[in-house]
Amino acid sequence: DAGITQSPRHKVTETGTPVTLRCHQTENHRYMYWYRQDPGHGLRLIHYSYGVKDTDKGEVSDGYSVSRSKTEDFLLTLESATSSQTSVYFCAIRDSRGQPQHFGDGTRLSIL
Amino acid sequence: QQQVKQSPQSLIVQKGGISIINCAYENTAFDYFPWYQQFPGKGPALLIAIRPDVSEKKEGRFTISFNKSAKQFSLHIMDSQPGDSATYFCAASPEETSGSRLTFGEGTQLTVNP
Numbered sequence: 001d002a003g004i005t006q007s008p009r010h011k012v013t014e015t016g017t018p019v020t021l022r023c024h025q026t027e028n029h030r031y032m033y034w035y036r037q038d039p040g041h042g043l044r045l046i047h048y049s050y051g052v053k054d055t056d057k058g059e060v061s062d063g064y065s066v067s068r069s070k071t072e073d074f075l076l077t078l079e080s081a082t083s084s085q086t087s088v089y090f091c092a093i094r095d096s097r098g099q100p101q102h103f104g105d106g107t108r109l110s111i112l
Numbered sequence: 113q114q115q116v117k118q119s120p121q122s123l124i125v126q127k128g129g130i131s132i133i134n135c136a137y138e139n140t141a142f143d144y145f146p147w148y149q150q151f152p153g154k155g156p157a158l159l160i161a162i163r164p165d166v167s168e169k170k171e172g173r174f175t176i177s178f179n180k181s182a183k184q185f186s187l188h189i190m191d192s193q194p195g196d197s198a199t200y201f202c203a204a205s206p207e208e209t210s211g212s213r214l215t216f217g218e219g220t221q222l223t224v225n226p
Binding site for chain 1: 116118146148153154155156157158161201203207212213214215216217218219
């Protein structure tokens with residue numbers, strides 16, 4: 001398995017609270033991605049990073065922010081969580097062009 | 113909008129049968145087409161991938177067929193086994209641009225009965 005650790009694996013929180021999810025990699029890969037998975041939608045890209053402090057938006061970025069201060073860590077923050085952000089969140093990493101993305105095992109987030 | 117359409121949503125196959133999942137895409141800039149397999153509680157894992165310079169790629173029991181003119185590609189699982197029961201996702205990306213952002217299909221839940 002690719003060296004990807006997502007934390008926490010499960011979280012329940014209330015609407016309006018801030019939430020930060022962490023993705024940690026031990027592969028020293030350049031690219032990191034955050035996706036959310038919802039029934040009927042597959043996986044949808046939230047944000048991605050192509051290097052330290054270099055990030056860009058995906059197709060469902062509203063309500064989310066990211067930071068990457070070190071190669072190994074990519075943080076996803078929900079500044080004020082809403083019930084529509086209840087989902088399973090996956091982090092992925094990729095080494096370079098021509099290489100596939102490898103996924104972590106996800107964080108199940110429930111916002112009540 | 114969904115740029116990659118996947119069908120069927122669910123599929124039930126008998127052991128030893130052939131499972132076929134289809135995907136269609138719209139963006140002609142896509143040039144990398146992977147399939148991912150996902151088991152409950154786990155992240156998607158790369159199964160097989162194809163680039164548009166070939167029309168078919170086979171790895172063991174898994175084959176991707178690719179039709180560039182129709183903008184369609186499909187996954188065939190030969191001699192399907194109960195252990196193949198999982199959710200399968202097709203995806204596509206413009207590999208050399210936009211950080212190789214993957215666009216996923218909606219997923220197909222495959223059940224292989226013993």
